Amino acid sequence: MTSRTGFFILSGVLLLVSLICIGEGVQLIATGKPLGIGIGLCAFVIPAIGVWFLRQTVRFGRASEQLARELEAEGGLPVDELKRTSGGRIDRASADAVFARRQAEAEATPGDWRVWFRLAVAYADAGDVPRARKTMQHAIKLHATGSTLGV
Structure with missing residues (x-):
């Protein structure tokens, strides 16, 4: 299952559970009892x-996809240069080396969204998803x- 398919399935479940929860809330209010x-x-x-969380996630996904499309049109998407194990996992030392390079780029030009996008990808490749998300938001x-210009 792709992450997009999983997202749509979970979104549907969230909306279904929300409708059920609202229906139960209406019934509880109709009891007239304070509790x-x-x-x-x-x-x-x-x-x-x-x-609200679902909306924020959709907005984040659309915005990051827009940046990726723009960067691809410019020819600036990061190239996958990571070494992988025989099982297909990313080699940690390789990810760390790419990350160090991307971090240096971000420090050199802190106001360029392109270097921050590439740094976010490096964070994700290194397995640090929370920092990848925060960096992509930046x-x-x-x-x-x-x-x-500089931040």
């Missing part, structure tokens, strides 16, 4: 938080502001 009303109101908040922010 039922309180829990029923909470049943509205939980799906709202889930849908690249998206730089791209949105049109920044090409």
Whole structure:
């Protein structure tokens, strides 16, 4: 299963569970009891938080895909130069070497979204997904502001 397919399946499940939760919340509020009303109101908040996270994830995905398309059109997408084990896993030393190079590029030109995009890819290749996401968000922010100068 691709990550996109998994995302759509989980999104559908989230929306289905949200509808069920809202339906249960309506029934709890209809009881007229203070505890039922309180829990029923909470049943509205939980799906709202889930849908907000889903929306943020979709926006992040679209923005990062836009950057990737733009970088590809410029011929600036990072080339996969990583060594792999016989099982297909990325060699840690190879990922660390590429990461060090990408980090140096980002430090040299901190206002260029392109180097931050490539650094985010290096973070992901090194297995540090939280930092990869944060770095990609920084690249998206730089791209949105049109920044090409130092931060």
